[in-house]
Each structure stands twice: as C-alpha cells, then as structure tokens.
Amino acid sequence: MTKFYITAAIPYVNAKPHIGHALEFVQGDVIARYHRLAGDETMYLTGSDENALKNVQAAEKAGQEVRAFCTLHADEFVELAEKLSVQFDVFQRSSSEKHHVSSQELWKLCAKNGDIYKKTYEGLYCVGCEAFYTPDELNKNGECFEHPGKKLEKVGEENYFFKLSSYKEKILQLIESGELEIIPEKQKNEVVRFLQGDVRDISISRSKERAHNWGVEVPGDSTQMMYVWFDALNVYQSGVGFGIDEQKYKKWWPADVHLIGKGIIRFHAVYWPAMLLSAKLPLPKRIYSHGYITVNGQKMSKTLGNVIDPIEIIEKYGVEPVRYYVLREIPTTEDGDISIDRVGEMYSSALANELGNLVSRLAKLCEGSSIAATNVKTFSPAVSQAINRFALRGALDDIWNRISALNKRISDEKVWEKKGDDRLKTLNELVAGVIAVGYDLQPFLPETAKRMLSIFTEKTITQPAPLFPRLSA
RNA sequence: GCCAGGGUAGCUCAGUGGUAGCAGCGAUCCUCUCAUAAGGGAUAGGCCGAGAGUUCGAUCCUCUCCCCUGGCACCA
Numbered sequence: 001m002t003k004f005y006i007t008a009a010i011p012y013v014n015a016k017p018h019i020g021h022a023l024e025f026v027q028g029d030v031i032a033r034y035h036r037l038a039g040d041e042t043m044y045l046t047g048s049d050e051n052a053l054k055n056v057q058a059a060e061k062a063g064q065e066v067r068a069f070c071t072l073h074a075d076e077f078v079e080l081a082e083k084l085s086v087q088f089d090v091f092q093r094s095s096s097e098k099h100h101v102s103s104q105e106l107w108k109l110c111a112k113n114g115d116i117y118k119k120t121y122e123g124l125y126c127v128g129c130e131a132f133y134t135p136d137e138l139n140k141n142g143e144c145f146e147h148p149g150k151k152l153e154k155v156g157e158e159n160y161f162f163k164l165s166s167y168k169e170k171i172l173q174l175i176e177s178g179e180l181e182i183i184p185e186k187q188k189n190e191v192v193r194f195l196q197g198d199v200r201d202i203s204i205s206r207s208k209e210r211a212h213n214w215g216v217e218v219p220g221d222s223t224q225m226m227y228v229w230f231d232a233l234n235v236y237q238s239g240v241g242f243g244i245d246e247q248k249y250k251k252w253w254p255a256d257v258h259l260i261g262k263g264i265i266r267f268h269a270v271y272w273p274a275m276l277l278s279a280k281l282p283l284p285k286r287i288y289s290h291g292y293i294t295v296n297g298q299k300m301s302k303t304l305g306n307v308i309d310p311i312e313i314i315e316k317y318g319v320e321p322v323r324y325y326v327l328r329e330i331p332t333t334e335d336g337d338i339s340i341d342r343v344g345e346m347y348s349s350a351l352a353n354e355l356g357n358l359v360s361r362l363a364k365l366c367e368g369s370s371i372a373a374t375n376v377k378t379f380s381p382a383v384s385q386a387i388n389r390f391a392l393r394g395a396l397d398d399i400w401n402r403i404s405a406l407n408k409r410i411s412d413e414k415v416w417e418k419k420g421d422d423r424l425k426t427l428n429e430l431v432a433g434v435i436a437v438g439y440d441l442q443p444f445l446p447e448t449a450k451r452m453l454s455i456f457t458e459k460t461i462t463q464p465a466p467l468f469p470r471l472s473a
Numbered sequence: 474g475c476c477a478g479g480g481u482a483g484c485u486c487a488g489u490g491g492u493a494g495c496a497g498c499g500a501u502c503c504u505c506u507c508a509u510a511a512g513g514g515a516u517a518g519g520c521c522g523a524g525a526g527u528u529c530g531a532u533c534c535u536c537u538c539c540c541c542u543g544g545c546a547c548c549a
Binding site: 022023202290 | 476477478485486497498499505506507508509510511512513514542543544545546547548549
C-alpha cells in the first residue's frame with residue numbers, strides 16, 4: 001500500500017472563509033478522495049496560520065484577545081470543511097505548542113548547517129505591509145505597490161537571515177528538471193524567472209516588539225520571533241509529527257502534493273525547498289497552484305462588499321452543486337468567475353437536467369427488469385489521468401460527455417419502445433455506463449455518486465426521488 | 474514602470490499559413506415521450522482588438538499601437 005500525502009494551504013484566520021477557500025478545500029478533497037478510493041493510505045492536511053501579524057492587528061481591531069480571536073476563525077474554517085464534505089485528516093493550528101516545538105526544531109537544523117546568521121538590517125519599511133522593501137521593489141514614487149500613497153519609513157533592526165542565495169542554483173535545477181514539479185506551467189515559469197534573477201537572503205525573524213509578542217520564539221534568542229512564513233510552511237511537517245513523532249513523520253513526509261493559491265507560489269517553490277534543503281530533509285514532490293475566484297467579473301474585496309460566503313450558496317443550492325461549480329466552472333489552475341445566478345444555471349442544466357434526469361429516466365426504464373449489476377472497482381483511465389495531472393475540470397468534462405452520450409443513446413434507440421432481450425441487453429449496457437459514471441464521480445460529488453451506485457446496484461431497481469430537485473424559484 | 478500571458482459567435486472558450494469551431498452555456502425553432510415540461514436534433518450570418526509588414530495568400534509569422542489579466546517578497 002502506498003501512502004499519499006496532500007496539503008492545502010493554511011489560511012490566515014483574520015477573517016471568515018470565502019468562496020476561494022472553498023475552492024481550494026474542495027480541489028484537495030477530490031484528489032484525496034481519489035487516492036483513498038484507489039487504495040492509497042491517504043493524509044489530507046490543512047490548518048491555520050495564526051502567527052501572522054495580520055491576525056494580531058485584526059484581533060486588536062475586533063477588541064479581542066489574539067488567541068481567542070484565532071480560535072473563533074479557525075473553527076469557521078473547520079466548519080466550512082465539514083459543510084463542503086471536505087475530509088481533512090489533520091487540521092494543524094500554528095499556534096499549537098507542538099507546532100512551535102516542531103518549528104524550532106527546523107530552525108535549529110538550518111542553523112546547525114550554518115544557513116542562519118544575524119545581520120543588522122536597515123531598510124525602507126512599509127507600515128501597511130509591515131514589511132521591508134528595497135528601492136527597486138517600489139513604484140516610481142518610492143511607495144510599495146500594496147499601499148500607494150503611503151510613505152515608507154527608514155527602520156533599522158537586527159534580524160536573523162536565511163541564506164536563501166545558497167540554494168538558488170539547486171532549486172532552479174530541481175524545478176527545471178521537473179524533480180520538483182510545478183503545475184501549471186505558467187506558475188513554474190514565473191518561479192524559474194525569479195530564480196534566474198537576483199535572489200537575496202531573506203530575513204526570517206523580527207523583534208518581539210514588532211511581532212507584538214505573538215508567534216514562535218527563535219530558539220536561543222528570546223528577543224526575536226520567527227518570520228511568519230518560516231513557521232507557517234512547517235505546518236506541513238509539524239502536522240505529521242516532525243520534531244514530535246519521528247515514526248509518524250517518516251511515514252508521511254515528504255508531501256506528495258502541496259495545493260496552494262497562485263499568490264503564494266514563491267514561498268512554496270523557493271523558500272520552502274530551500275529551508276528543507278538546508279535542514280537536509282526531503283522535498284515535496286509536486287506543487288499544484290490554482291487561481292482566484294472573481295465575483296461577477298470583479299475581484300472579491302471587502303471594500304466592494306462582494307465577498308461570497310460559501311456557506312450561503314451551500315444553503316441555497318446544497319453542497320454538491322457548490323462542489324460541482326468550483327470544480328467544473330472554475331478552470332482548475334486559472335482564475336474563474338462565480339455568480340449566484342450562474343450556480344443556479346449550472347444546477348438546472350448539468351445537475352438536474354442532464355445527470356439527475358438521466359438517473360431518473362433510466363431507473364424508471366429498468367423497473368420490472370432484472371439488471372445484473374456490474375461491479376466497478378476502478379476509475380476510468382481518462383479520469384485517473386486527468387486527476388493525476390491536476391486537470392479536475394478535464395475529468396468532469398469527460399464524465400459529462402459520457403452522461404450526454406447515455407442520454408443520447410436512450411433517445412436515439414427509443415429504449416422505452418424496446419421489448420424482451422433487446423431491451424434487457426440495452427438496459428444492462430446503459431446501467432453499466434451509469435455505474436461507471438457514478439464510480440468516477442465519487443471524488444467529486446461523493447453523496448450523489450453514492451446514491452447513483454446504490455440505486456443501480458439494487459436487486460430491483462426502482463425510480464428514486466430526484467437527485468437534484470427542480471428549483472422552485 | 475518592469476516581466477509574462479491574452480484580446481475569436483451574447484457569455485465561457487478551442488483552433489489552423491490558404492473559405493473560422495460537430496465545442497459548452499444562454500437564445501430561437503423542430504421533435505420524441507422512458508424521465509425532474511427533463512431528453513434528442515437544427516439554427517444562431519462573429520470585420521478572429523487596431524494599423525502596417527513578410528507572403529501568391531494571415532485570424533494564426535514580424536513590428537508598432539490600444540485594451541485586459543496576472544507576477545513584481547508575507548493575498549486561497
């Protein structure tokens with residue numbers, strides 16, 4: 001039995017989840033479910049990024065204690081996963097004691113290898129980003145791109161630095177050779193271009209004061225806290241026992257897939273491998289990067305007030321239509337758009353009319369006939385291949401082509417007019433087709449798939465209640 | 474500003490050096506009746522962003538321009 005370990009990025013918990021988080025959770029869930037069904041021992045992990053300064057600021061704004069604030073939001077992500085039928089095996093909070101110990105362990109390994117050094121850093125500091133910039137990273141007015149109009153301050157501070165520059169060539173080679181695979185190509189190219197440029201060492205700590213005394217303390221220096229990404233990335237390891245449970249860690253690490261949003265590719269494809277190389281630990285095998293969701297063609301933003309709460313759509317249409325939408329309508333590795341109306345359209349056309357009605361009509365046609373249930377135990381090659389290439393939408397395209405073909409066959413052959421052996425033979429073939437569809441659909445729409453398989457493997461097939469009832473409105 | 478990728482039917486997109494696509498959704502029309510008034514079929518007359526060049530010939534090659542999107546160190 002092979003193991004399969006996939007991670008979803010750990011979200012900041014400074015606000016409640018939006019539809020973008022749902023997209024990533026569901027994508028990862030499909031891949032995890034696929035591997036579980038294929039017989040792999042599977043681990044699907046996510047967690048929460050709680051040590052970020054943003055959380056401290058958000059908590060202060062909300063007038064709450066940081067830890068309580070984080071717990072509140074972390075719970076919302078756990079709840080979202082449940083409502084989406086997303087099965088995480090581990091939800092690792094980065095504020096947990098174990099995670100702190102684990103991250104300090106990683107730090108020590110990098111330090112032992114001589115890759116961490118102290119340096120007084122003087123630079124231009126953007127209060128909005130709470131980050132330093134070099135002049136060439138700024139716009140022509142000398143302001144950062146995130147906060148145009150905001151003057152930068154000159155700040156000096158002694159920090160720990162990580163020798164990222166030492167690993168530039170090695171990582172470039174790993175990525176170009178495909179040993180560390182990045183999908184899609186577009187993101188891979190951006191990482192390669194970055195690595196071909198001037199890669200500088202990065203600051204990996206900040207003063208405790210600047211960190212508002214929140215985060216993971218640097219081992220052996222109680223005046224410094226780890227830069228949040230240093231510990232955040234380590235969630236992928238701490239969640240499977242790194243520095244805590246060696247046996248467990250050895251079993252799961254390295255990750256087979258890191259699933260992330262395109263905005264954090266650099267951390268996963270450059271910093272993270274560098275840290276692991278420094279610590280002499282195995283590297284993740286693949287990075288899948290997905291796009292962002294726009295709403296009615298616009299970026300989601302709190303200012304615009306167009307943030308879509310996935311829970312709301314789930315309540316309106318149900319879980320599986322939401323899963324279907326983000327998997328089929330949103331290009332797997334690119335940006336896509338969502339609107340409530342569009343979800344409704346998809347519900348009617350693809351789910352109720354095509355799939356739901358197919359199940360209904362075929363079940364009805366089968367009533368009174370004894371159908372020999374086929375026992376499918378594997379995914380179709382097309383679907384397997386698509387999932388392994390992170391082409392989730394492609395897999396659904398294939399499945400829906402088959403659904404259309406089944407509907408067409410029923411009409412073309414006027415199955416309802418057939419009699420005797422001819423009818424029985426045709427029905428058997430059609431049922432086999434639907435069962436195969438149901439099997440392939442399991443990772444995507446688990447509940448629907450389960451019902452389909454159960455309906456058509458019964459000894460006597462009877463017409464079920466609609467899988468996707470027509471919407472009244 | 475710099476870098477990358479795009480601008481093709483109402484929408485989402487595919488595509489090729491030689492009259493643009495059996496594409497999907499929506500729309501319109503026709504049609505079956507097993508089915509959730511679902512299914513199936515047909516149609517939709519789009520200057521393939523603008524201009525110039527290369528070529529016998531370009532939507533696809535080159536150049537310029539316009540527009541959009543993405544990346545530019547803490548955003549799923």
